[in-house]
Amino acid sequence: MSEAVTFVVGDRTFRVRAARDDAPRSMTVTVVMDGRYEWTFDEPGWRPLSIGAVRDRGYLWSARGLIVLPRSSDEGPELIRLDEDLLFVFCVDAGWVLVCETSVRRMVAGNETANLQFGEVLERARWESGTLVVGETSGLSHRIVISGREAVVVRRVRSPGGPPPGSGEPGPQWASTC
Numbered sequence: 001m002s003e004a005v006t007f008v009v010g011d012r013t014f015r016v017r018a019a020r021d022d023a024p025r026s027m028t029v030t031v032v033m034d035g036r037y038e039w040t041f042d043e044p045g046w047r048p049l050s051i052g053a054v055r056d057r058g059y060l061w062s063a064r065g066l067i068v069l070p071r072s073s074d075e076g077p078e079l080i081r082l083d084e085d086l087l088f089v090f091c092v093d094a095g096w097v098l099v100c101e102t103s104v105r106r107m108v109a110g111n112e113t114a115n116l117q118f119g120e121v122l123e124r125a126r127w128e129s130g131t132l133v134v135g136e137t138s139g140l141s142h143r144i145v146i147s148g149r150e151a152v153v154v155r156r157v158r159s160p161g162g163p164p165p166g167s168g169e170p171g172p173q174w175a176s177t178c
Helices: none
Strands: 004-009 014-022 026-033 038-045 049-054 056-062 067-068 078-081 087-090 097-100 103-106 110-118 123-130 129-134 139-145 151-156 171-173
Touching: 004 049, 004 056, 004 123, 038 067, 049 087, 056 087, 067 087, 067 097, 087 123, 097 123, 097 129, 110 151, 139 171
Parallel strands: none
Antiparallel strands: 004 014, 014 026, 026 038, 049 056, 056 067, 067 078, 087 097, 097 103, 103 110, 110 171, 123 129, 129 139, 139 151
């Protein structure tokens, strides 16, 4: 099975095709920029391919990798590989915020500069009033401030039906790789 989508970022057009012949183990992702430049990637296939764009930057992500699309014909794609399932990707201040299954990671210039580890699986992420809000399957939410190369949890909030903060459930554990 093969699915294709075309999208525009700035003045570039991209056609993306994901062939899932060996799903769920892998998929072949082909990206064509401006109908002339083509790249092919072998990606894990147990999560669907996702697409994001901000200003003049387009990007794709699979279960274990972020593919940052080029802005011009002089560039090639940038690949960021992970050791954990990738759920959401946000472009923030010349870097990336990657919401993974049990962590939030800050990437700047291809390097991991911050890593917040959580005790539960994350299932939701959104931006609210300039902060990232991630939600665990337990119902607990965390507000995270992204500043430069850092990411800091500023508040834990119980979602309706979830356990209260401080109820003995493990919170995020901070690890910095600056």
